[in-house]
Amino acid sequence: MPKLNLSDLAILGGTPEFTKPLHVGAPNIGNKAAFLERVSDILDRRWLSNGGPFEKEFEKRVAEIAGTKHAIATCNGTLALEIAIRGLGLTGEVIVPAFTFVATAHALQWQEITPVFCDIDPVSCNIDPERIEAMITPKTTGIIGVHLWGRPCDTTKLAEIAQRRNLKLLYDASHAFGCTHLGQPIGSFGDAEVFSFHATKFLNTLEGGAVVTNNDELAAKLRLMKNFGFVQYDKVTHVGTNAKMNEVSAAMGITSLESMDEFIKTNYRNYKLYEHHLRGIAGVRIMSFDESERCNYQYVVLEIDDLTTWITRDQIFHALHAEGVLARRYFYPGCHRMEPYKSYFPHAGLLLPETERMSGLVLSLPTGTAVGPDEIERVCHLIRFMIQHAHELSDALSKLPSKQPERPAVPSVSVNVPSLPPMVPSR
Ligand SMILES: *Cc1c(COP(=O)(O)O)cnc(C)c1O
Secondary structure: OOOOOHHHOHHHOOOOOOOOOEEOOOOOOOOHHHHHHHHHHHHHHOOOOOOOHHHHHHHHHHHHHHOOOEEEEEOOHHHHHHHHHHHOOOOOEEEEEOOOOOHHHHHHHOOOOEEEEEOEOOOOOOEOHHHHHHHOOOOEEEEEEEOHHHOOOOHHHHHHHHHHOOOEEEEEOOOOOOOEEOOEEOOOOOOEEEEEOOOOOOOOOOOOEEEEEOOHHHHHHHHHHOEOOEEEOOEEOOOOOEOOOOHHHHHHHHHHHHOHHHHHHHHHHHHHHHHHHOOOOOOEEEOOOOOOOOOOOOOEEEEEOHHHHOOOHHHHHHHHHHOOEEOEOOOOOOHHHOOOHHHHOOOHHHHOHHHHHHHOOEEEEOOOOOOOHHHHHHHHHHHHHHHHOHHHHHHHHHOOHHHOOOOOOOOOOOOOOOOOOOOOOOO
16 A cells, blocks of 8 residues: 555554565575475485585585685584684684674674774775774784675785784675675685575575685684584594584575575565665665675665654664564664673774764665565655655654654754755655
8 A cells, every 4th residue: 555644654553564574584495396305315314414415515515606625514604603713713802893793793702702893984884994903902813804795895905904914814704605806706815704504694504604715724623623623433633513514404505506596686686676766865875786796685775864864764664664674774783782792892882983873874675585576666665755754754753652763863843954855756
């Protein structure tokens, strides 16, 4: 039902646009029959984990796509980060962005390494190389860059700093599987890179992850670490954990890989549709990707500038949720505002102005193979309608006790408001 009046919005008592909610990160599922057949093989073989044939095959395919000598598959991306950090011998302090999923910081803190949060470049939204050196202390042993939303870090500058300051360089490439940078697959930058194959990621193994590297010694160490340090029956040479990928996950991974090109095609179509249907709304920008590179387009991210729209990202977020559009504020509020980091470094935000700003403006929209063109058009319609009625909507929402903005509100309509931003009528 098209919204005609403000009161048609679900947050103000109207009927929600979607009865079945739209999620960010609904899994991309490949050929179901092929997957089930593989599961049947697994059961017949009675080889469920511990270096099974599907795990081996999946690792081989991941290494090919990442352009690396080695891929070490793991049970999830967080454990992959943890063993990569440990395998690289990181200790003391490691410089990371705070504008990331909390696992990047937790993987350090879990082993009592202090994550030192560095601000982001406001254009790329990735760790800002210009700000890294000011954070280096005698305890610093490494840098972890995150290719946020699949957009690459400035790998050239980061490599230069790491080399000059004798630091290890690791990438959390959880979002960037299947992407390229400088014409080269993401996977081969730094000392190692880590992928996540969680259900919500571009390519999933139900739960899963991998470390990829060209370093033989590191790869051998990580293989031991992911299996308790066993080198052979009854012989352990290394402290280890259990980070193995099981065969069902590997089967899901192999099946997903067979549909990877279709996933990308659908994501790209969705991205272009969002771009088309949101065109011309002042104050709303869709994060762009370098189209000369290969990209997985798994994240459609808006930047909502409330100084132009006169309605905050959070107000749009709540209004969309009421309509059944479960948009996400990735990555609000930043790791530095989560525990335990918030208590350890209560003033970290002072050094992270761009992280603070961007985490208040971004909104990830539902995409992936579960979302169709008609749904995208309706989501965009809602956003356009909300922004066309920004003043009244913002005013009405600020009167709802449960929907108080979590950040300072934009000036209310009662103040002297300059002329409205130009609006392109919706069809
Ligand atoms: C998903 C994600 C992880 C964690 O991966 P899991 O497979 O869920 O453990 C780490 N870092 C980033 C940036 C992520 O998005």
